[in-house]
Amino acid sequence: MKLTKPLLIDSPPEKWNFEDLPSYRVSQIQQWVFEKGTLHFEEMSNLPANLRQRLQEEYDLNPMEIAREQGSVDTTQKFLWKLRDHQFIESVLIPATEGTKGVRASRLTLCVSTQVGCALGCKFCASGLDGLKRNLSTGEILGQIILARKKAGRRIDNLVFMGMGEPLANLPALLPALDQILSPDGLGIGARHITLSTSGLVPKILELANYPAQIRLAISLHGGDDETRRKIMPINDRYPMDELLKACEKFIEMRKKMITLEYILIKDINDDVRQAKLLAEHARRLNAKVNLIPYNKVEGLEWERPSQEKILAFKKTVAEGNPPRVTLRMEKGHDIDAACGQLRLRETKSEEPSTS
Ligand code: SF4
Numbered sequence: 001m002k003l004t005k006p007l008l009i010d011s012p013p014e015k016w017n018f019e020d021l022p023s024y025r026v027s028q029i030q031q032w033v034f035e036k037g038t039l040h041f042e043e044m045s046n047l048p049a050n051l052r053q054r055l056q057e058e059y060d061l062n063p064m065e066i067a068r069e070q071g072s073v074d075t076t077q078k079f080l081w082k083l084r085d086h087q088f089i090e091s092v093l094i095p096a097t098e099g100t101k102g103v104r105a106s107r108l109t110l111c112v113s114t115q116v117g118c119a120l121g122c123k124f125c126a127s128g129l130d131g132l133k134r135n136l137s138t139g140e141i142l143g144q145i146i147l148a149r150k151k152a153g154r155r156i157d158n159l160v161f162m163g164m165g166e167p168l169a170n171l172p173a174l175l176p177a178l179d180q181i182l183s184p185d186g187l188g189i190g191a192r193h194i195t196l197s198t199s200g201l202v203p204k205i206l207e208l209a210n211y212p213a214q215i216r217l218a219i220s221l222h223g224g225d226d227e228t229r230r231k232i233m234p235i236n237d238r239y240p241m242d243e244l245l246k247a248c249e250k251f252i253e254m255r256k257k258m259i260t261l262e263y264i265l266i267k268d269i270n271d272d273v274r275q276a277k278l279l280a281e282h283a284r285r286l287n288a289k290v291n292l293i294p295y296n297k298v299e300g301l302e303w304e305r306p307s308q309e310k311i312l313a314f315k316k317t318v319a320e321g322n323p324p325r326v327t328l329r330m331e332k333g334h335d336i337d338a339a340c341g342q343l344r345l346r347e348t349k350s351e352e353p354s355t356s
Helices: 023-035 049-058 138-152 167-182 202-208 226-232 241-255 273-286 308-320 342-351
Strands: 064-071 077-083 088-100 103-111 115-117 132-135 158-161 194-198 216-220 260-265 289-294 325-328
Touching (some): 064 138, 077 138, 103 138, 132 167, 158 167, 167 194, 194 202, 202 241, 216 241, 241 273, 260 273, 260 308, 273 289, 273 308
Parallel strands (some): 158 194, 194 216, 216 260, 260 289, 289 325
Antiparallel strands (some): 064 077, 077 088, 088 103
């Protein structure tokens, strides 16, 4: 679908070079968008009517509309967005109570998508089932955060780029989005509250190491050796474990920052003692935290979540290997298709013309 107007928030405010527009007007628009979360020019009440009209004629401001919203009993909320070209993406709001020494606070994390679909085809993931449709633009990445914040009616504390798509495959759009997310005049979310998750695009890990802000990196490992990881993640054929671990070492050396190894536990695929020992070994070598995530069943895929005993035994074995930290994340929103891409897949299928 051909879009006729450019999306304003695809470019940074310093490039909003509308002819003859004084800089205070640019700041006003910036405040409406990033502070107040307004994605409609007509609501910008301190702009003259003729300017609002002109902006509306020349630009789009709203990258997406809500297509479906699903809340879960534990209040995890999933949004399915319809983009301007009628593609669908998802974001998930995850509330949690965090804190130490008796000081507890409720925090809100948003899981953000970076692509429509995904080219990497990890075998446990619904997003990859249909392949990659396209990259998201900077404004479409920002739009998810601005609109989810508005829906939540409160500040979003943490961002995790673990939604649909491989974030590091879309760095040209993601890095400018991060600039706006981090900027005090933008969304003002601190670097240590932002995590990028990658399936292991080795050259891009090294490229990200040069990004100035200290954002966090999580590696989707999901296997302790090449043989096991290859069964789950085809990307392992392009960048085998040894190359990936070396890139992680380099990233850590350049950033002086701890990384996390994510590990989805899948019944009879990667949940045996040997894999647990290997995982602990890698984590020790990288001085990395380990996050274990029991698999969420995906409709149409055969894999299953291991039993609770097996999950706990796996965690115990990893912990005995003495990595810096092991956590077990019981996925929130298990009841609302929380694995990335499931909601979109359902929507896309329901829009497909019937062949019968
Ligand atoms: S897990 Fe991430 S990288 Fe793998 S197919 Fe799904 S979206 Fe892509």
